[in-house]
Amino acid sequence: MTGLNQILQRARRSDRGAYWFILPYVIFFCAFVAYPLVFSLILVFHRWNIVTPMEWIGLKNFDRLIGDVLFYRSLLNTLTFLAIHIPLQVVVALALALLLNAGVRGRGLFRALYFLPVVVSGVAVTILWQQIYSYDYGILNNILHAAGLPPVPWLVDPRLAMPSIAIMATWKNVGIYIVLFLVGLQNIPRDLYEAANLDGASPFKQFRYVTLPMLNPTIVVIVVLSTIGGFSLFIEPYVLTGGGPMQSTLSGMLYIYNQAFSFGHMGYAATLGFVYALVILGVVVLQRRVIESEMSS
């Protein structure tokens, strides 16, 4: 009874009107967060194309997923993307941020130009890179030709297509991470470097033992954000390659989309989304652990 009394008492001490402030969000939450979450748990046990009635099939969607070559292919493609995208992103962003942080003239202008691809729509960037990577008239192969080198089948060779997309995505997003690194660098207290100087630490050692550990939180943020972004990869392969050649750029998101909208397999698409969500959460938790223990050792 005391518990109930306490609750009633707290309810009485509540500010008048507070509930009106949160009511719109509560309605929104129920409709667009809670309901879809619950519904996804129902969908994964059904076969459904939206038009005909839902059909309960137990765990068959999961059975199918375990034996689905394309699911593994899309997962592998996403991991390939991340394996190239994340290290490249961190190294390029950190290098440019360190240069910008070393007291250069025109810092604001450089920063603004590096950030430009971030604000432009991904579709426009993808159309642009389609021309950059084009085998016959692409900018890159034109440059190679001028240097007397043979053309490279950037998007045509299944081994190169995903790495090419990873490079393009890095070009598009690196500006965000330069800015994040700049904020991180400015938050490092000056006296840490002064102390390191007094101890006679070389610039490299200062970087290794002062700068890098102090940037640890920034690196965690960057790795996590790039990972979530990588798993959401959709429009780039959709426009550039349609998932080809030979499924080599079929991303997880593109595969879910195809299952739902090319084949009308809503239950299976929801199952894929469900499993991908678990994979993402697992990967992100793992990354945090690894980076944090790596940096503290």
Add this chain to the structure above:
Amino acid sequence: MKSVLKYAVLVAGAVLFSYPFLWMLAGSLKPELEIASLNILSGNFSLQSYAQVLLKIPIARAFLNSIIVSAATTASVVFFGSMVGYALARLRFLGSKTLYTLILFTMTIPFQIVLIPQYILMVKLGWTDTYLALIAPTMMSAFGIILFRQFFMAIPQALIDAARIDGCSELMILFRIIWPLSRPVIITVALLTFMANWNEVLWPLMVVREQSLMTMPQIVTIFTTGGQAETQLGYLLAAATLLSLPVIIAYAFFQRYFIESMASSGLKG
């Protein structure tokens, strides 16, 4: 010597990130045969490709649709987000901790899991091929609420107390007293929301099939993948330029706000 090298790298970076856009703009103005050239200038600039794009797809209408959808979403995210943020930061009510936890939890849900159920919800409500489908699911943002809450927590209590003694309602306090003090966070939330909506393609592709309701990136995507561009590079580049230009112009004027908003979002997210 060292500083020369430093500037060489920085300038190379600047060229790497901005030259392709210049090439895109130039390519959209050049005749088909000259586009492949690395040289940006040409004696044969014309608006031919743009005329063709305008003829083939209702891109002006799509531009208007994008404005309507992004503006409505942004207004809603700022309005309702600041209300919830204020309640969480400054009002006492039963369940405030639960609500806060729930909102943090919402932010950790990967969107892949709710995407298909959300689409089905739109179908069931009969909202596909309406503005509602494009606006309603993004009308509020957990992230926006968290940003507002953080900012409002730092506002002095004395200010709020004084207003209460003067007989202001909580709603008046929020919009007359707190809002004018909250320009930075309002700009951040508004800009991030607007940008995210303006550039969104996946969701419109799912819920809109009717050409007159398509958003700008969506219609350009369909123009590119659907064969309407007839593999004419000039048409594609003109469409891409039309799509990028509004954002680049806004960025040229409010560059600082764009960068600061992104920076604060990344660190707190």
